[in-house]
Amino acid sequence: MPSLEPRRRSRARLEGDDDDQSSGSDSSKQQRRVVSRTLSQEDGDQSERDTARARRVKSSPSRVDRENGISEFQTGAIVRVLVENFVTYEHAEFKPGPNLNMVIGPNGTGKSSLVCAICLGLGFHPRHLGRASNVGEFVKHGKESAIVEIELQSRPEEQANHVIRMLIRKEDNKTKWWLNGKETTHQAVKALTNDLRIQIDNLCQFLPQDRVAEFAGLTPVQLLHETLRAAAPEQMINWHNQLKELHRKHKEMKARLDACMETLRGHETRQQGSQADVDRLREREAIQKKIHDLHSARVIAEYNTLRGLVAETKRRKQEATLKLQELEHACEPALQAVNRKREYRAKIEAVVGDRKNALRNAEAECDRLLQAIEAQDERIKHIQNKKNAEESSHTSKRSDLAKIRRTITDLEAKLQNKPPEFVGSEWNQKIRQQEHILRENEAERRTLRTQFDELRELNMRKNSDKSKLENDLAALNSQEGQKIAFLRKVNPDAAKGWEWLQEHRDEFEKEVFGPPMLTCSIKDQRYSNQIQSFLGFEDFCSFTCQTREDHKKLSTQFYKHMALSVTIRTCGSDFASFRPIMPKEQAREMGLDGYAIDYLEGPEPVLAMLCSEKRLHVSGVALRDVSNENYERIAKSGQIPSWATGGTMYRISRRKEYGDAAVSTTTRRINPGRFWTNQPVDHAERTAITRRISELDEEIQEIRTQAQETKRRTKEMDEADEPIKQQIEALRREKNELQKAATLYATLGDKISE
Numbered sequence: 001m002p003s004l005e006p007r008r009r010s011r012a013r014l015e016g017d018d019d020d021q022s023s024g025s026d027s028s029k030q031q032r033r034v035v036s037r038t039l040s041q042e043d044g045d046q047s048e049r050d051t052a053r054a055r056r057v058k059s060s061p062s063r064v065d066r067e068n069g070i071s072e073f074q075t076g077a078i079v080r081v082l083v084e085n086f087v088t089y090e091h092a093e094f095k096p097g098p099n100l101n102m103v104i105g106p107n108g109t110g111k112s113s114l115v116c117a118i119c120l121g122l123g124f125h126p127r128h129l130g131r132a133s134n135v136g137e138f139v140k141h142g143k144e145s146a147i148v149e150i151e152l153q154s155r156p157e158e159q160a161n162h163v164i165r166m167l168i169r170k171e172d173n174k175t176k177w178w179l180n181g182k183e184t185t186h187q188a189v190k191a192l193t194n195d196l197r198i199q200i201d202n203l204c205q206f207l208p209q210d211r212v213a214e215f216a217g218l219t220p221v222q223l224l225h226e227t228l229r230a231a232a233p234e235q236m237i238n239w240h241n242q243l244k245e246l247h248r249k250h251k252e253m254k255a256r257l258d259a260c261m262e263t264l265r266g267h268e269t270r271q272q273g274s275q276a277d278v279d280r281l282r283e284r285e286a287i288q289k290k291i292h293d294l295h296s297a298r299v300i301a302e303y304n305t306l307r308g309l310v311a312e313t314k315r316r317k318q319e320a321t322l323k324l325q326e327l328e329h330a331c332e333p334a335l336q337a338v339n340r341k342r343e344y345r346a347k348i349e350a351v352v353g354d355r356k357n358a359l360r361n362a363e364a365e366c367d368r369l370l371q372a373i374e375a376q377d378e379r380i381k382h383i384q385n386k387k388n389a390e391e392s393s394h395t396s397k398r399s400d401l402a403k404i405r406r407t408i409t410d411l412e413a414k415l416q417n418k419p420p421e422f423v424g425s426e427w428n429q430k431i432r433q434q435e436h437i438l439r440e441n442e443a444e445r446r447t448l449r450t451q452f453d454e455l456r457e458l459n460m461r462k463n464s465d466k467s468k469l470e471n472d473l474a475a476l477n478s479q480e481g482q483k484i485a486f487l488r489k490v491n492p493d494a495a496k497g498w499e500w501l502q503e504h505r506d507e508f509e510k511e512v513f514g515p516p517m518l519t520c521s522i523k524d525q526r527y528s529n530q531i532q533s534f535l536g537f538e539d540f541c542s543f544t545c546q547t548r549e550d551h552k553k554l555s556t557q558f559y560k561h562m563a564l565s566v567t568i569r570t571c572g573s574d575f576a577s578f579r580p581i582m583p584k585e586q587a588r589e590m591g592l593d594g595y596a597i598d599y600l601e602g603p604e605p606v607l608a609m610l611c612s613e614k615r616l617h618v619s620g621v622a623l624r625d626v627s628n629e630n631y632e633r634i635a636k637s638g639q640i641p642s643w644a645t646g647g648t649m650y651r652i653s654r655r656k657e658y659g660d661a662a663v664s665t666t667t668r669r670i671n672p673g674r675f676w677t678n679q680p681v682d683h684a685e686r687t688a689i690t691r692r693i694s695e696l697d698e699e700i701q702e703i704r705t706q707a708q709e710t711k712r713r714t715k716e717m718d719e720a721d722e723p724i725k726q727q728i729e730a731l732r733r734e735k736n737e738l739q740k741a742a743t744l745y746a747t748l749g750d751k752i753s754e
Contacts, residue, residue: 072098073153076196078118079161080151085143086168087113106653106664115208121148121166123177123189124200126565129208133493133565136173145169152196162196164189205230210538213570214555217548427735434728441717441724448714455707459700466696469689483518487541490674491515493564494541500562501543501554510546512554513606517541517675520602520610527599530621530644532673534596534614540675542567544609571612575604578611580618582639591630592620592643619643635665644670 073079081094088110103111116138119129126133139146145167152162165178166189177184179192193200200206203215204226218226228240328335488495498514505511513519517540522528543558543566545551551570558564580587580595587594596616597607611617618640625646626634634640635652642651651666 074098075153075155076198077153078150079153080149081114081117081121082147082149083114083117084147085140086117086146086148087138087140089113090140108666112209117148118150119200119206119208120168121150121164122193122198122200123164123166123186124193127559128200128206129210134173135168135175136170139168139170144171152192152198162192164192199230202226202230210567214551214568217551217570427731427738431728431731431735434724434731438721438724438728441721445714445717448710448717452707452710452714455703455710459703459707462696462700462703466693466700469693469696486675487515487517490537491541491566494543494566496562497543497558497564497566500557508545508547508550508553510550511603511605512546512550513544513603515541515543516602516606516610519606520600520676522676523599523601526623527593527596527621528676529670529673530623530649531596531599531616532675533644533649533670534616534619534642535610538567539610539614542569542609544603544606545570546572546605569609569613571605571609573608573612575608575611578608578617580639582618582637587620587640590620590633590637591622591624591626591645592634592640593622595619596621596644615641621645646670 077098078096081096082092083089084091088108092110094114103114105111116126116129120126120135120138126135126138147165147167149163149165152164154161160180163178163180167176168174169176175186177186177189179188198205203211203218204223207215228237232240484495484498487498494515498518501512501514516535522531543554545554545568548570551568555568558566558568578597584594584598596619597611599621600607600610600616607616620634620640620643622643622645625648626643631650634643638654642649644650647670649668649670653664653666
């Protein structure tokens with residue numbers, strides 16, 4: 001297609017690779033030529049607007065009131081920014097105004113680079129930009145160092161503005177700082193920015209485009225807090241803190257009041273429930289009082305009844321007495337005979353009593369005599385026993401006398417045989433010497449045990465490292481393992497985050513997905529390079545959340561606790577909502593094989609994130625380059641902003657403020673993709689792991705040899721202790737025997753005299 005190249009070069013600005021970047025001045029000249037060609041029909045109107053703008057600038061008041069010495073800039077405002085060899089700039093100086101400043105320009109002209117320079121030049125970390133993690137990456141390609149100088153408005157009482165100057169060295173990724181022309185430290189610069197209330201870490205004061213999703217995830221309370229911290233004076237922040245404290249106390253007071261009200265309602269409910277019991281108790285008391293009254297009335301009734309019975313009984317008694325008298329008068333002769341018999345009975349009973357007394361006295365006398373006879377028998381037995389005891393004692397004494405004589409003879413014989421002299425200190429010294437040997441052996445044995453425990457623990461650690469290396473070696477044989485190994489090489493922070501995420505998946509509301517380079521794959525490898533040309537390095541290594549809470553929790557873990565430099569994104573739209581405006585059939589008619597998202601497979605939330613961030617659902621791909629006619633059709637349709645065909649990637653930018661004719665096309669060569677490819681096994685890494693495993697095997701074998709030697713030495717010492725213990729026991733026995741013999745010999749004279 002010889003006619004296509006000149007046409008495209010005349011209307012497109014070529015973006016080369018990192019090794020072939022054009023300077024900022026060349027880029028700006030090309031932009032001016034494109035805009036001048038595109039907006040030639042509006043030159044007249046534009047010149048009038050420029051003339052009016054120049055008149056406004058000339059008539060505007062100066063930034064500093066020379067008479068009063070008062071600056072229009074607020075304290076801490078940026079007065080000047082100077083950059084050298086920074087990203088796309090070789091040398092540029094910016095002088096913003098005291099009010100609202102807007103930086104407008106096509107893509108790739110350095111707008112974001114200016115934002116990066118402000119962030120880094122004020123002493124903040126690159127992670128606040130959500131882009132590169134090292135400051136050395138911001139040095140222009142082919143240069144050794146970069147300079148960022150920022151002038152900040154001072155307070156009214158200060159003589160001159162604050163000038164912060166930073167030097168970035170690409171070789172060692174280090175920075176050097178100057179403040180007001182004097183070399184200083186990074187902490188001093190941070191102290192100055194904090195004093196001037198410059199908060200790059202506050203999204204309400206400094207919001208890079210790569211952290212918009214994080215800003216959208218802030219809750220209303222967090223948003224209010226960050227807004228006050230960014231814009232409100234110190235007194236208002238104190239008022240806000242006091243208001244929050246009063247609100248907290250109000251909530252506590254309300255909670256206590258609600259608790260008291262609940263307690264009061266409970267007491268009222270209990271009182272209502274007890275009212276029935278009180279009524280029943282009162283009824284019980286009334287009934288008991290009535291029962292008491294009835295008991296009192298009953299006593300009176302019983303008294304009256306008993307009184308009547310007593311009167312009736314007295315009457316009957318009188319009648320019975322009269323009847324008894326009549327009966328006694330009628331039976332008087334029979335009663336006299338009965339009385340006579342009673343008198344005779346009394347006489348008989350008197351005689352029988354006398355005889356019984358005489359019989360009892362005779363029985364008592366017989367018992368007395370029997371007891372006297374038994375006492376004499378006991379006395380005879382006692383005398384006989386005493387006689388037998390004296391005879392036995394005489395025989396025993398004769399036997400003891402013979403035994404004593406024999407003992408005296410033996411003692412006199414032993415007294416003639418004097419035992420060897422016993423010196424206890426010498427024997428104790430011998431025993432202590434053997435015990436000292438035992439203690440030394442025990443100390444050495446403890447040392448050996450400690451060495452054995454240390455060797456065992458070291459062996460366990462070595463075996464654990466070996467198992468991990470063997471797992472890594474086995475993982476290299478699988479596609480998934482190769483991807484993880486490649487991720488560790490290109491982005492260690494993302495690899496650490498992925499390992500942590502695999503262990504804590506269940507802690508999130510919905511599933512959180514790892515880097516697309518692991519979770520996604522290409523359906524047709526022929527389109528791999530074209531699809532990867534739409535994505536940047538951070539797109540391949542980013543994490544995807546489905547809820548704001550999960551995004552907040554993951555950000556806290558990665559950024560605050562683990563200090564990782566990774567990208568976290570959240571996509572709230574479903575994958576089904578991302579559909580191309582132009583049907584696929586129409587796209588094929590224009591020379592495209594399809595859209596990039598059609599050749600990519602993976603979890604839908606990850607695909608939705610890529611569509612939201614990189615618009616893969618409207619980015620066309622084709623194996624062959626498009627013709628001039630199809631190129632014109634695609635450009636005029638306005639429905640496909642970018643496409644990758646053959647070895648070239650095209651991107652169309654439209655400036656709505658300049659009308660439909662303000663269109664610029666950017667083209668660049670497609671480089672081979674680093675991800676989503678069937679990469680061969682890294683033999684160097686395999687060799688390194690194999691070599692490390694061999695080294696660990698040798699170390700483990702050496703540890704085992706040392707452990708066996710330690711164990712053998714311990715066993716030998718245990719065996720050597722046994723003869724020493726036996727010798728100590730023999731010495732103690734011999735010492736005891738000699739001590740007993742010496743003691744016995746020393747007491748022989750006393751025993752003989754006794």
